[in-house]
Amino acid sequence: MSVTFLGMPADRPFPRNAARAVRDSQLRFNLRKATRTIRARRASVVAEAPDWAELREAGRAIKEHTLRNLDRYLVQLEEAVTAAGGHVHWAAGAAEANRIVAGLVKATGETEVVKVKSMATQEIGLNEALLEQGITAYETDLAELIVQLGDDRPSHIVVPAIHRNRAEIREIFAEHMSGWGRPAPEDLTDEPAALAEAARLHLRERFLKTKVAISGANFAIAETGTMVVLESEGNGRMCLTLPRTLISVVGIEKVLPSWRDLEVFLQLLPRSSTGERMNPYTSTWTGAAEGQEFHLVLLDNGRTRVLADEVGRQALRCIRCSACLNVCPVYERTGGHAYGSVYPGPIGAILTPQLRGMGSELDRSLPYASSLCGACYEVCPVAIDIPSVLVDLRSRARHPWPERAGMAAAGWVFERHGRLARLQRAGGRLRRLVPRRLPGPLGGWTDTRDLPEVPRESFREWWDRTDGGRR
Amino acid sequence: MSSRDLILARVRRALAGVPDAGITRAYRGPSAAPGEIRLYEERVRDYRAVVHVVDEAGVAGRVARSLAGRGARRIVVPGGFPPRWFAAEGVEAVADDPPLSAADLDAVDGVVTTCAVAIAETGTIVLDTGPGQGRRALTLVPDYHLCVVRAAQIVAAVPDAVARLDPARPLTWISGPSATSDIELNRVEGVHGPRTLEVLIVR
Ligand code: SF4
Numbered sequence: 001m002s003v004t005f006l007g008m009p010a011d012r013p014f015p016r017n018a019a020r021a022v023r024d025s026q027l028r029f030n031l032r033k034a035t036r037t038i039r040a041r042r043a044s045v046v047a048e049a050p051d052w053a054e055l056r057e058a059g060r061a062i063k064e065h066t067l068r069n070l071d072r073y074l075v076q077l078e079e080a081v082t083a084a085g086g087h088v089h090w091a092a093g094a095a096e097a098n099r100i101v102a103g104l105v106k107a108t109g110e111t112e113v114v115k116v117k118s119m120a121t122q123e124i125g126l127n128e129a130l131l132e133q134g135i136t137a138y139e140t141d142l143a144e145l146i147v148q149l150g151d152d153r154p155s156h157i158v159v160p161a162i163h164r165n166r167a168e169i170r171e172i173f174a175e176h177m178s179g180w181g182r183p184a185p186e187d188l189t190d191e192p193a194a195l196a197e198a199a200r201l202h203l204r205e206r207f208l209k210t211k212v213a214i215s216g217a218n219f220a221i222a223e224t225g226t227m228v229v230l231e232s233e234g235n236g237r238m239c240l241t242l243p244r245t246l247i248s249v250v251g252i253e254k255v256l257p258s259w260r261d262l263e264v265f266l267q268l269l270p271r272s273s274t275g276e277r278m279n280p281y282t283s284t285w286t287g288a289a290e291g292q293e294f295h296l297v298l299l300d301n302g303r304t305r306v307l308a309d310e311v312g313r314q315a316l317r318c319i320r321c322s323a324c325l326n327v328c329p330v331y332e333r334t335g336g337h338a339y340g341s342v343y344p345g346p347i348g349a350i351l352t353p354q355l356r357g358m359g360s361e362l363d364r365s366l367p368y369a370s371s372l373c374g375a376c377y378e379v380c381p382v383a384i385d386i387p388s389v390l391v392d393l394r395s396r397a398r399h400p401w402p403e404r405a406g407m408a409a410a411g412w413v414f415e416r417h418g419r420l421a422r423l424q425r426a427g428g429r430l431r432r433l434v435p436r437r438l439p440g441p442l443g444g445w446t447d448t449r450d451l452p453e454v455p456r457e458s459f460r461e462w463w464d465r466t467d468g469g470r471r
Numbered sequence: 472m473s474s475r476d477l478i479l480a481r482v483r484r485a486l487a488g489v490p491d492a493g494i495t496r497a498y499r500g501p502s503a504a505p506g507e508i509r510l511y512e513e514r515v516r517d518y519r520a521v522v523h524v525v526d527e528a529g530v531a532g533r534v535a536r537s538l539a540g541r542g543a544r545r546i547v548v549p550g551g552f553p554p555r556w557f558a559a560e561g562v563e564a565v566a567d568d569p570p571l572s573a574a575d576l577d578a579v580d581g582v583v584t585t586c587a588v589a590i591a592e593t594g595t596i597v598l599d600t601g602p603g604q605g606r607r608a609l610t611l612v613p614d615y616h617l618c619v620v621r622a623a624q625i626v627a628a629v630p631d632a633v634a635r636l637d638p639a640r641p642l643t644w645i646s647g648p649s650a651t652s653d654i655e656l657n658r659v660e661g662v663h664g665p666r667t668l669e670v671l672i673v674r
Contacts, residue, residue: 054498234649234664263630278593282644308485
């Protein structure tokens with residue numbers, strides 16, 4: 001089976017990534033503050049919608065219905081886009097999508113493109129692939145700009161630079177903007193307004209001269225061939241409007257049957273995502289709008305594999321709102337990088353191993369990157385039962401053997417009363433020799449857990465000696 | 472096999488034997504009731520946009536005062552914008568005919584437009600490039616956007632707007648000025664779109 005690439009190397013398992021992140025107190029502080037703020041905002045605007053439960057149910061049902069008729073809707077979408085003067089391309093995997101996009105850019109004779117934040121293009125590593133073809137891709141979302149200039153990776157679906165504070169951002173701008181275009185002002189402070197202004201000036205120059213843009217889409221309407229992009233900053237509008245050629249890379253699960261369906265998702269997405277009644281800008285366009293040349297690249301890259309999974313296919317309903325990240329106690333402590341994929345948090349824990357398959361240690365560890373508390377299911381606007389999918393994936397990704405061996409040993413010890421007491425006495429005498437980390441393959445267990453101190457005497461010994469504290 | 476056929480074949484294989492699921496729409500759909508001006512005004516204000524409510528007779532005067540207040544000299548006025556609404560003294564009305572370049576748009580002081588639909592519940596304006604609105608770039612590149620909304624264009628909620636709009640036209644839904652919360656979640660207005668949005672509601 002071909003390997004599905006998800007934008008990040010899958011080398012280390014989740015617990016080892018997480019252990020590193022948990023020690024980063026700055027990261028933890030930023031994440032905590034950010035996720036808590038969005039969480040509170042989301043709760044208040046959701047409470048404001050009197051028919052939230054009905055909207056959520058409709059969102060779930062529309063997505064489910066679409067997935068079960070995906071072939072029909074994809075063909076309909078293709079026809080509608082073509083009829084409106086657009087061009088449709090199909091890409092089975094990341095390499096093919098990158099080849100198609102690079103070919104389209106080269107055909108324009110341009111070597112620079114502007115990009116509006118798109119998870120699909122991050123997933124396929126488009127920027128790197130374009131660079132190999134001599135094409136520079138400029139990210140234009142403020143957070144993506146911070147990530148790109150800092151030679152970093154995004155750590156959140158909606159707020160990719162959530163892990164950076166203002167002082168770090170100022171430093172990144174002052175040091176790296178000049179390498180990419182207009183330099184940051186000499187006297188740049190770390191005031192958010194000043195930082196945004198520096199980004200505005202830097203990027204405006206780029207928008208006004210770049211002829212090719214690449215985007216994703218939040219929704220693609222089969223009935224009309226309409227693409228829909230929700231955003232806040234206006235960089236999306238800049239990319240979708242000013243360049244002569246627009247290339248949109250869109251996962252096949254993004255299709256919605258009819259124009260009317262937007263009435264559901266335009267209510268569900270902004271409230272779940274940034275906790276607003278509506279995001280500042282939504283753009284829709286059908287085919288070659290206002291004389292622009294428009295290309296739609298439909299991307300599979302593992303999605304049909306997910307679709308084939310009876311339990312897991314519901315992950316394809318995801319509208320990338322990030323509400324599940326913002327409530328997740330595990331994500332709040334580890335941050336997005338630990339998940340080793342462009343899809344972090346609870347949705348990443350189920351989507352990534354399904355898209356990529358469970359060949360690597362990381363992908364086998366992801367279904368365990370959860371406390372199964374169920375908060376993610378509760379907030380999900382399309383009611384994806386993430387905990388159930390996690391449990392199902394766990395049954396397929398076996399625990400690493402040292403852990404299974406540990407559990408078996410514990411079972412043997414607890415089976416007979418005497419065994420435990422003898423071991424405890426031995427432990428008490430040998431306590432100075434016990435390392436903080438277990439050696440060898442058992443280290444996997446203590447990498448994610450701190451070993452408790454071995455007490456001088458066991459509870460039983462203490463009870464015998466003091467008659468339950470009376471002596 | 473082309474990738475198109477390959478993907479479609481994979482989809483069909485994945486779905487073999489999977490029963491279809493129906494869609495239920497128990498949420499509030501489009502209503503006949505008009506949107507409330509008061510609620511719309513309040514919601515636009517929530518985005519820190521500037522809002523005024525005026526009578527038809529007061530539009531031109533309000534437009535003139537708003538532009539004067541910004542010290543605006545050159546303002547783009549799209550084709551179809553009612554001339555009786557634009558009578559600002561000392562302000563040059565720039566037409567987009569022939570189409571202005573992006574650099575030209577970057578050099579003007581702002582733009583005045585009408586809209587297609589406005590949504591009370593969310594404080595949103597929707598532009599569909601119809602008369603008085605111009606092409607999408609006009610309300611994007613200049614730093615200031617003044618939009619005139621007629622009371623009859625205000626609908627109650629999102630489903631009403633979706634029902635009224637034509638998907639064949641390029642649409643821009645605007646809810647407050649351009650904004651980012653990427654820096655420690657502090658809201659900063661105006662990263663790329665207009666930093667100031669001013670809405671005139673005509674009673
Ligand atoms: S799984 Fe649900 S909550 Fe999480 S990002 Fe997707 S749609 Fe949002």
